[in-house]
Amino acid sequence: MSLPSATTLPALLREAAERTPDAEALVVGPTRWTYAQLSRRADLAAEVLAGLGVGADDTVALLAPNIAEWVPLAVGAQILGARVDAFNTWVKAYDLDHLLASSAASVLVLVDRVRSSDLLGELESLLPELSTGLGWRSERFPDLRHVVVLGDRVPAGARSWAELVAAAEPAPRVPTARAEAPAFVLYTSGSTSHPKAVPLRHRDLVLNGFHIGERMGVTAADRIWFGSPLFWSFGCANALVNAMSHGACFVLQEEFTPAGAAALMAAEAVTVAYLLPSMVDALVGSVAIEVAAVDSLRTGATIGRPEEVRRAVEDLGISGMCNVYGATETYGNCCVTDHRTPVDVRVTTQGRPLPGVEVRVVDEAGQVLPAGEPGELQVRGRVTPGYLGDDAATAAAFTPDGWYRTGDRMLVDADGAVSFVSRTTDMIKTSGINVSPAEVESFLAGHPDVVEVTVLGSPHPSREQVVVAFVVAREPGLTAAGLIDWSRARVAGYKVPWVAAVVDELPRTGTGKLARRTLQQAAAELVAARLEGGA
Known part of the structure; x- marks a missing residue:
């Protein structure tokens, strides 16, 4: 499709209404509006x-x-x-x-x-x-x-x-x-x-939403399912604007449930799905057959470890699922894989920057690194102008020349695609060896009884840090000791969690992100308890 001429969201909606007045625009419960x-x-x-x-x-x-x-x-x-x-x-x-x-x-x-x-x-x-x-x-x-x-x-x-x-x-x-x-x-x-408070400007919303849809292959004939909250950037700054900029139908689910999502996707002949990793796990765990049977479903957007993205492609049958990267500050997504690229590329990278976006990887001194070298990813171009009423936070998040510090350790390959490595503050150094939490998480997610996992480092008096894992189990029989034994038999010793806990759910903030401070405190308590036991 051609780039919209509209530069604001009201103009974008009016432009779509003039172009295709009778096309369905929004479906929510019993409401159906053209x-x-x-x-x-x-x-x-x-x-x-x-x-x-x-x-x-x-x-x-x-x-x-x-x-x-x-x-x-x-x-x-x-x-x-x-x-x-x-x-x-x-x-x-x-x-x-x-x-x-x-x-x-x-x-x-x-x-x-x-x-x-x-x-x-x-x-x-x-x-x-x-x-x-x-x-x-x-x-x-x-x-x-x-x-x-x-x-x-x-x-x-x-x-x-x-x-x-x-x-x-x-x-x-x-x-x-x-x-x-x-x-x-x-x-x-x-x-x-x-x-x-993150302000997102009209023109950048229109352009970013349009380019996201282009990477996903969205057209006016598509029907986009969305079950995450609209008040997140994944919703109002991404999926909604994607739909409006292409004249597609936005199929909105008020409250996500796996069975409800599968039924709605089938009833509305949905072609595009926006999925979080937890949604992929929930759908795969209970209604994979029903979702895979929705023949119209062909593309979408998600983020996660390679095995999570692959589940969306293979278990849910969404062959054109796109891996994405971004933050609220970067209008939801700033990098998106193309739906036409090979699956192996789409599950291992988060794609190239969208038009109008620049990325670079820098070392701890702020020096730009060459392709293939991991470091902190910084983004410039289509980013928020800064936090409202918080000059200190703005100064901390942006370099003097306008690059947004993502806080993520990533690398950019020779083709310009970015790949997530870890959070810059998350890298675990245990007995002089660097351990990537993302790598350990990816490994532990392969356990048949693990639904969700997060890994972090916690201080240790003699090892600098140790690897700590928190997992949500699919079945009640999984124990922390059993998980560690399973890991020890399958992965290098320094990657095996030194201590682990099986929990009912991972703590999250009001915006749905992992509550890392809560996890850090819980990890320290687990380490202290094991040390007191003579470990």
């Missing part, structure tokens, strides 16, 4: 938000799962020139306090609850003014003017989205969004105590 209907729905959302005083440079905070209104509401705010701060739906009052203060949102639109999580209750504990009626002002959040609820329970001081929409008429207006302005601000965890 591009013309989705565009009108975005115009309607813009009218509602304009009535609440939203204008250029305002911030609309959106706290909702994968529901139909997420997309037109976000685009509607952007039509008015506002940015959308996407909050994750696992927040508690502590998290929401920081997000509302950091975003300086003038309007918060939220669902009343997500399954067992009472989001409105968490907000009310911070904003007791909601019980007093309309016209309140909050000392705690002075920028916040309105709370709008997507749901049935609407406090006296909030407004009902359904009622506001019912009273409004869509009136197409010239979008005031600017190409260089933030479309979304996403929040990513890191080394700081609070999530960092």
Whole structure:
């Protein structure tokens, strides 16, 4: 396909609606909207938000799962020139306090609850003014003017989205969004105590999303399944923009379950799937036959170790599955394998940089390394301009000449494709030998009873560090001792976990990333316990 002429998300949606008005654009549960209907729905959302005083440079905070209104509401705010701060739906009052203060949102639109999580209750504990009626002002959040609820329970001081929409008429207006302005601000965890605010600009979202789709072979005839949260960059900055920039249909699953995903893929004749490693494991473990039977499914995007990507290709039958690399700061993905390259290349590399993106590998002194030499990967071109309100974090994450420090140890081959080695801070040095956690993880994942694994180094009084493994078992019979014995018989001794633990699940942050600090503490405790036992 040709590159879209649109440079903002509202213009991109309107362009697709004018080109193929009757093509399906969004399928979520019982909702089925064509591009013309989705565009009108975005115009309607813009009218509602304009009535609440939203204008250029305002911030609309959106706290909702994968529901139909997420997309037109976000685009509607952007039509008015506002940015959308996407909050994750696992927040508690502590998290929401920081997000509302950091975003300086003038309007918060939220669902009343997500399954067992009472989001409105968490907000009310911070904003007791909601019980007093309309016209309140909050000392705690002075920028916040309105709370709008997507749901049935609407406090006296909030407004009902359904009622506001019912009273409004869509009136197409010239979008005031600017190409260089933030479309979304996403929040990513890191080394700081609070999530960092990552602004992603309209033009870069459009271009990056389009080029991702080109690597995946997406066309207007495709139907893209997505079951991860839209508030992650994998969703709103990647899959959604991929679909809109190609005029494809976006098939959204509100809550991922393996059986539900397989059924939805089959019912909607899905052709493209966005899968996380945990999703691949879940699908392979329970509904591999059903997914592989979806004859239409041909390509997609995932990330993970070679055996995880290969499972998506071979066990799920997604022959054109693409391996990807990126971060929120790089618009979701900055490197993507081409769906037409051989499988062995797609499972072992994360592909070449997308057009408009540069990568380089540097050593600890910041010197650029030649092809094939591992070092820290740095990215320039289509990256966030910096963290909002956090100059120190921005300075730490970027070099003076504008390269984003990924914190990942990688190498670039002679063809320009990148390959993940490990996190730069994750490399384990045990008795003078470097051990890659990724390599040990890949090995342990080959155990028939291991569903998920993570490996890290922990300090040891005489060995510098030792290898520690945490695994989630497929069957209850797996023990830490059994896993170590199995490893010792199959891999070099220095790669065998010195201590291991079988856990029910790996700890994760509110944004779904591994909680490495929690794991480091648990690893230190395991090492201490073994040392106390005389090891």
